[in-house]
Amino acid sequence: MKKIIEETKSEEERLLTFSTQYKNCKKAIRSEFYIEALCIEYAMFENQLKEFLYLSGCIDDEGVVYKKYRKILKYIWHLDTNKKFNIDKISNKIDYIKKILNYYKNFDKNIHEVIDRLFESKKEIYKKQSETYCLELKEKIINDVDINNFINLLNKLDEWRNLRNEVVHGLLNKNLKDLTDKLKQWGELGIQLVDDLKKIIDKYKTGVDLRKKLKLIR
Numbered sequence: 001m002k003k004i005i006e007e008t009k010s011e012e013e014r015l016l017t018f019s020t021q022y023k024n025c026k027k028a029i030r031s032e033f034y035i036e037a038l039c040i041e042y043a044m045f046e047n048q049l050k051e052f053l054y055l056s057g058c059i060d061d062e063g064v065v066y067k068k069y070r071k072i073l074k075y076i077w078h079l080d081t082n083k084k085f086n087i088d089k090i091s092n093k094i095d096y097i098k099k100i101l102n103y104y105k106n107f108d109k110n111i112h113e114v115i116d117r118l119f120e121s122k123k124e125i126y127k128k129q130s131e132t133y134c135l136e137l138k139e140k141i142i143n144d145v146d147i148n149n150f151i152n153l154l155n156k157l158d159e160w161r162n163l164r165n166e167v168v169h170g171l172l173n174k175n176l177k178d179l180t181d182k183l184k185q186w187g188e189l190g191i192q193l194v195d196d197l198k199k200i201i202d203k204y205k206t207g208v209d210l211r212k213k214l215k216l217i218r
Helices: 011-030 034-055 067-076 091-104 112-116 127-144 148-173 176-206
Strands: none
Touching: 011 034, 011 176, 034 067, 034 091, 034 112, 034 148, 034 176, 067 091, 067 112, 067 127, 091 127, 091 148, 112 127
């Protein structure tokens, strides 16, 4: 699909757009434009969750899962072999990240056996790369993430997402007073969750450069 609005081309542009929209969100909350705030918060969540998957070496610049890591990621994400990845939906981003965190929280020490099962032929080209990736990602997750804290945040974010969806798809069917109260509550909660998520991603970004170790270039 052809893009109507020009996209950012550099890290500097990405940071400027994020910071500008963050300020717009805070302004919307102060002005009690909570639906606008929810819209911006949703976009910031999308951005930061995608950034985590990118920093984790799961996806490229376009949000496409790297072919060489597809088998091991389908294993971690509990996806059927023939099922396609869907990174676009925010619910899937949340689900995929939670599964990565839970996998490394209860890491399967028999990873070599897992890889052997996934790759029937020992000569299969991506076998060694997948094993290296899995172990390198483990080190990054363990060193740069508070797993339990991140999972708790993602659970809150998923709850926030459900209310946002209810508002967007049923705005004119809601009791006005209850809607107004909930919009204020969720608008203010949303910006707090954005702050909490950004702290996690910023720490993750300044930790071990997994993409550099794996020779994945932006």
